Amino acid sequence: MDPMTFSIIRHRLFRIVDEAVITLKHVSGSAITNEGHDLMVSLYRADGTLLMGGVGFLHHLTSAAEACKAIIRRFQGQIGEADVYLLNDPYTAALHTSDIYLVAPIHHEGRLVAWSACFVHVTDIGAMNPGGFAPQAVDIYSEGFSSPGLKLLDRGEMRQDVLDTILNMVRSPEMVSLDLRSMIACCNVARDRMSALLTKYTAPVVDEACAALVEQSETLFRARLRALPDGQWQSRQYLDVQGETARVVLTMTKTDDRLVFDFTGSDPQSRHSINCTKWAALGGLFAPLFPLLCYDITWNEGVIRPVTMIAPEGSIVNCTRPAPVSVATVGAIQSVNNAACTTIGKMLAASPEYRDQATAVWHANHFAIFKFGANQRGGYSIGILTETFAGAGGARSFADGVDIGGEIPNPISRMANVETVEGAFPIRYLFRRRAPDSGGPGRYRGGTGGEMAIVQHRAPAGGIDYVISGKGARHPMSEGLAGGYPGAPNSYVWVHADAEAAPGSADRLETIPGTPEPVSWGVYPLRGQDALYVRWNGGGGYGDPIARDPAAVAADVTSGVVSARAAAEIYGVALAPDGGADSAATVALRGAIRTARLAVPEAAE
Amino acid sequence: MTRFILPTVATDGTICTCAACGHALGPAPWKRGAIRRDLPLAVAGGAAYDTGHAGVFLCQFICPGCAVLLDTETAMAGDAALDDRLHLPAAAN
Structure with a gap:
């Protein structure tokens, strides 16, 4: 036509x-x-x-x-x-x-x-x-x-x-x-x-x-695939639920103008609701494929035809009825997203022509926390903490990831204003900000995730309750690329208030008075002066952290997104009294890190 | 002709090498020719990575020639290293 x-x-x-x-x-x-x-x-x-x-x-x-x-x-x-x-x-x-x-x-x-x-x-x-x-x-x-x-x-x-x-x-x-x-x-x-x-x-x-x-x-998609190297790239994701760990394992093989995503080796379906069905797994692998490989191609059936998925029946990525799946979107599906993002990122990075399209994994771990209970208007509210959509960008071959930068599977994800949430629920935010050291270290740093804490506020029932389906508190899930580190894992903490203390104007977890208790799975109360603290993961880093520009590390420390300890121990950057990088001391630190790397390998515990 | 398995690892179809210094890592899988360090998370990444749970590691794969970090993996004890490789028509990479 x-x-x-x-x-x-x-x-x-x-x-x-x-x-x-x-x-x-x-x-x-x-x-x-x-x-x-x-x-x-x-x-x-x-x-x-x-x-x-x-x-x-x-x-x-x-x-x-x-x-x-x-x-x-x-x-x-x-x-x-x-x-x-x-x-x-x-x-x-x-x-x-x-x-x-x-x-x-x-x-x-x-x-x-x-x-x-x-x-x-x-x-x-x-x-x-x-x-x-x-x-x-x-x-x-x-x-x-x-x-x-x-x-x-x-x-x-x-x-x-x-x-x-x-x-x-x-x-x-x-x-x-x-x-x-x-x-x-x-x-x-x-x-x-x-x-x-x-x-x-x-x-x-x-x-x-x-x-x-x-x-x-x-x-167009087949032509793009032909322009990329033939090979196989692997990735692995861990899902931890109540002390049980499930693996999603992926081998992506690219041959000529075809892609095969093979999940053979993934763990059997779980008794927990993190499983996903085969249609969900298929959708999960396409979520990063569309934007990463088809950013300039219309997303339709033509993109689907060159792709094959192998997902063993009865596995966590192709569970059988009546296995529970209600947490799938932030469970196995998101791990499929992450695993596919990693293998596609590796394949793109293997091509000098397409390397600048590669990315480490973005926001790999949603925290599905649904608040529910009587609200301040005499009604009943149910709603998610939309910070889970705030995300963090993965680093690329030429730039840092975007702080609080969203996620690959949803290009328009975002979070609500604090005031919007406080208007809908009887809660008060103690703080919400970028989380220090959450972005995966690398020559280019992963974007930071965030951290926040909330308390109940004049709740008619004395508080509310929340459902949490949190994983990723044991394993980093935003994998790095080309030597970059993964983003830091999530953290979910219920701070039980001391008898007299009030959270007041706490600005980080350590200043919230009370006794911290990690929580991740189930239904919990938010009452009295207790607080809920959440930290979400950063994006993966790209490249060796000790290759990062020392001035960029110093700037990160100044802005509070990287600690002085991480600057020294991971990036090998020594800071001068004025906050800038101390060039001579940095050379020495990085030399010491290289020497340690070449020493006798440390045995896994 | 030099091809890349990852930006950090090249191959001529037979031998894999460090893309930074050219150090030979051997035939596929290239990670056998790299130094592997399995660091407990809290050691590898500092406080933000200290989950309070043992058994999870940041695996570093390091060039024996120039000490550059070639790749990292999150892994649990006993898990095999991920195997990335090119499929070239003439010879194994």
Whole structure:
């Protein structure tokens, strides 16, 4: 087709997705959606294959394609104009029950021509723990409402009996209703804008452009793969839950214009809800692949075709029903994200042409903490600490990672203002800032993570409670690249207040009065003068830390993101009295570090 | 022709070398020719890495020639080193 028409239709598809995302955000009343951007909108072809991947959490792009296909199979012959379908069963297509997909057909002149799909993490799904992440779940049956596909709107009309049934099973039904309505509005906008496009250009022309777009993506992606070296690169992730460690092991093999992601060797599925299903694992590996290898290629089915995934059945990355999966998105899926980011980063770094596209792992470890309880307005609130979306950038071959820089799987992730959270919950922040020494050391430093502490504040019930699904407190997960260190691990601490002491104006963990107790998994109270402290991981570093510019290390110490101890012991930089680097002493320190490295290797304990 | 397995490790198709100094590391897997140091996390990274739990290490792979850090891995005791290698048509790397 003529290139002008193709380009116009391609850009219209981009804009349709953008406008649908804006609609979703603005109708939603949930901080996790409109502040954290835990959302996704994409367009799919009539057969359910991915046409135009949108922004938000990218591990949903392929899973929602499978959701479209599941709806097509289930409702064949019954799919009407302006229908909207709901699917959230992880063993059918979804990632976990609280990430609900709404899938909507798009018709033109009576014929099904495309689909839109979107998701948000709904405020609650009726799992045994509020908020959807259920660390205490033992199986899928304790993780709340789960549907392999149902019709929510029939030709534009809400099926009230279905909606009422769903809302009858969840906490905070008014918020869940708003979540669902935000997605319906999103589907409506996608359908209306697609209809306008189809009316203007006709269905055959749009279909031809869509087919060409998929073909273009496949051609461009295969060409990019051919330009990269053939080889295999490995990575490994550890997930620690209550003293049990599970491994996600990945070997990525690139041959000519094909990529194989092989998770053979990963541990068996866990009794904890960190597992993920195969559709979730597939989405997990594509989440870094789209932005790292296809930053200039449209994200659609054409990118998926050259990729094969091997995920052993019964493993933590392809669990079998009824294994619990409610923590998957911050568990096995995120580890798949990280492992794929590492292997793709290594492959890019192996190519002089593409080395500047390589990155160490970004924010590798979400901390899913859901607050819940009576709020200061006489109501009941459930909500995530959106700092988990704040992230940290991985370092690259030419620059430091971005401090509090987000994450690879969600290019638009962000956190809410402190005041927004304090307005929704009866809590007060003691501090929130960049966490010293959290960025992985390297010639280029990983971006810092953050640290924060909260206390209850005039809570009508004396406090609130929170669900925590925290891993990464034993193992760093943001791996470094080319000799760079991983970002520092997470830390979760319940500070039990002393009898008389109040937290006052504490500005770091050590100044919060009381007795610290590490916590990571389960439900805990935040009452009285007790505090909850959280530190989240930094990004991985790139290159040898003792190759870092001493002036940059000194500047990091001055700004408080690197300690003087780390400057000396890891970077080999001695500081002068004025805060700058002492050149002669730095040369000596770095020489001593090299000598120590060449000494008899230290045995592993 | 020099190719790279990682930015820090080159190969001519037979022998792997340190990209910084050219020191020969031997045939694949190249980590067998590097110095390996398994440092407990708290030692490797300071207070921010001190989780209070033993058994997790930062594995450093070091060039015996110039002491540059070629690669790092997070590992638990007993876990094998990750194996990164190129697949070249003429010979093993």
